Amino acid sequence: MNPALFSIYQYYTYCARDCRQAVLSVHFQVKLTFIPSLTEIFMRATHQYDFAIVGAGLTGVALAYGLARLGRSVVVLERLEKSKILNKPSHGLIWAQANLGLPAVQREWNNLALSRWNEFDAQLCQISASTTHFERPGGVWLALDKLALQGRQLQAEAGANEDPELEWLDTETLKRLVHSLGDGIAGASYCADDGQLNLQLLHRSLSRALSNLNVDQLFLSAVERLQDTGDNYRIVGEGINVCANQVVLATGGQSDELVQSLGFESLRTVIDTFWETAQVRHFLPFPAWQLRQSRDGSLLIPVGEEGERSENWNTSLAAYPPLQQLDIRRHWHDTRCKTANALPRYQRSTTHSGVFRIASPDSLLHCSLHSSLVPAWLVGKLPDKAMAPFTNNITQDNEMAASSIGGHVAEFSGLLHQNFEI
Numbered sequence: 001m002n003p004a005l006f007s008i009y010q011y012y013t014y015c016a017r018d019c020r021q022a023v024l025s026v027h028f029q030v031k032l033t034f035i036p037s038l039t040e041i042f043m044r045a046t047h048q049y050d051f052a053i054v055g056a057g058l059t060g061v062a063l064a065y066g067l068a069r070l071g072r073s074v075v076v077l078e079r080l081e082k083s084k085i086l087n088k089p090s091h092g093l094i095w096a097q098a099n100l101g102l103p104a105v106q107r108e109w110n111n112l113a114l115s116r117w118n119e120f121d122a123q124l125c126q127i128s129a130s131t132t133h134f135e136r137p138g139g140v141w142l143a144l145d146k147l148a149l150q151g152r153q154l155q156a157e158a159g160a161n162e163d164p165e166l167e168w169l170d171t172e173t174l175k176r177l178v179h180s181l182g183d184g185i186a187g188a189s190y191c192a193d194d195g196q197l198n199l200q201l202l203h204r205s206l207s208r209a210l211s212n213l214n215v216d217q218l219f220l221s222a223v224e225r226l227q228d229t230g231d232n233y234r235i236v237g238e239g240i241n242v243c244a245n246q247v248v249l250a251t252g253g254q255s256d257e258l259v260q261s262l263g264f265e266s267l268r269t270v271i272d273t274f275w276e277t278a279q280v281r282h283f284l285p286f287p288a289w290q291l292r293q294s295r296d297g298s299l300l301i302p303v304g305e306e307g308e309r310s311e312n313w314n315t316s317l318a319a320y321p322p323l324q325q326l327d328i329r330r331h332w333h334d335t336r337c338k339t340a341n342a343l344p345r346y347q348r349s350t351t352h353s354g355v356f357r358i359a360s361p362d363s364l365l366h367c368s369l370h371s372s373l374v375p376a377w378l379v380g381k382l383p384d385k386a387m388a389p390f391t392n393n394i395t396q397d398n399e400m401a402a403s404s405i406g407g408h409v410a411e412f413s414g415l416l417h418q419n420f421e422i
């Protein structure tokens with residue numbers, strides 16, 4: 001065979017193998033519309049991107065989505081296989097009540113995330129031509145007895161301001177709203193801002209949107225380290241042939257060695273366990289913290305580590321006694337990263353220019369910001385100052401950390417609202 005033709009053949013064979021997931025993408029189809037010169041073939045053997053995102057969890061895909069919408073070329077590298085990543089539980093909460101008792105800066109960030117969710121979801125569904133089943137019917141936190149209800153009321157009163165706005169429901173009111181509610185519930189706090197969605201559909205929608213936006217998603221690609229070439233970073237790992245000007249670590253609480261080699265503190269991963277039951281008749285008009293029902297009817301119940309029946313389980317059972325007889329269909333583990341002060345981390349490496357680490361213990365709630373405002377910061381549209389409360393490597397005890405960031409709140413929210421124009 002003619003050597004030039006052979007090289008071209010080799011190049012396309014390589015592309016077809018390495019970009020398995022991209023074979024059908026528009027990006028690849030565009031590549032096929034012209035025959036590159038030999039020099040181009042050589043240059044493209046390593047794929048060049050503006051941004052490489054390490055980790056295809058919710059944080060990684062939301063960031064990739066936001067960066068692609070800002071016109072950046074993006075690759076997502078994930079060490080697991082695609083089916084593992086997309087097989088999420090069928091229910092997730094967008095939970096405004098989580099703001100109860102949080103430090104001001106955290107409430108501010110969460111409220112911003114909550115305020116952007118409707119728009120984020122509408123755009124995502126349009127771009128991905130799919131649905132996430134997102135809705136905000138409000139939500140309840142159930143109290144097993146009067147004491148638990150009073151404790152929650154005291155906690156709400158102790159907060160300096162009214163975030164989140166709660167209503168207090170007694171047993172009778174609650175029973176009028178949820179007909180099949182068991183007799184063992186003493187009351188509940190209700191928040192109209194609470195919402196729910198299908199976590200699996202959300203992840204799938206984001207992944208589809210990435211394909212539509214020509215983002216390459218490379219699975220079974222474990223990143224071991226970054227090599228600074230002087231011009232950009234070569235991503236090192238088995239089978240990976242990627243260079244990027246900027247790199248974002250979205251590895252949750254994982255890959256300590258990689259994270260530390262790039263100048264970031266490692267984070268702990270906490271594992272919460274959920275049980276998913278068989279499907280039952282739909283009876284919940286809104287989610288309860290301790291009892292979450294997806295549209296297909298299955299219930300998702302938070303249980304203690306190792307699946308022991310905790311306080312949450314007792315409350316779920318009191319609210320819905322038939323739970324005792326339901327088959328447990330699946331067990332889920334929620335791998336949340338844990339930061340010292342419970343704040344997310346939006347950090348720029350001080351040792352490696354153009355390298356960032358993004359991690360959040362509430363990455364579902366924060367998806368609406370990880371796909372808009374945080375990418376705006378990554379491309380330089382938002383000053384570092386705006387992210388100051390989250391960029392400091394604060395590892396002191398929670399109280400000190402909270403008071404040191406509290407002072408930034410007014411300036412921080414002003415900057416966010418002023419600068420955010422996407």
Ligand SMILES: Cc1cc2nc3c(=O)[nH]c(=O)nc-3n(C[C@H](O)[C@H](O)[C@H](O)COP(=O)(O)OP(=O)(O)OC[C@H]3O[C@@H](n4cnc5c(N)ncnc54)[C@H](O)[C@@H]3O)c2cc1C
Binds near residue numbers: 223254
């Ligand atoms: C049942 C359930 C219910 C939940 N409910 C809520 C909720 O109501 N509200 C809420 O806010 N959150 C909720 N969560 C939590 C939320 O879903 C998690 O916080 C989120 O999935 C974590 O996303 P992440 O991308 O930050 O981290 P991860 O999901 O941990 O993703 C990190 C990814 O990086 C990959 N990775 C790590 N190292 C490397 C490497 N070296 N190279 C390549 N890839 C690498 C990992 O394989 C992983 O896929 C829930 C979770 C579960 C399971």
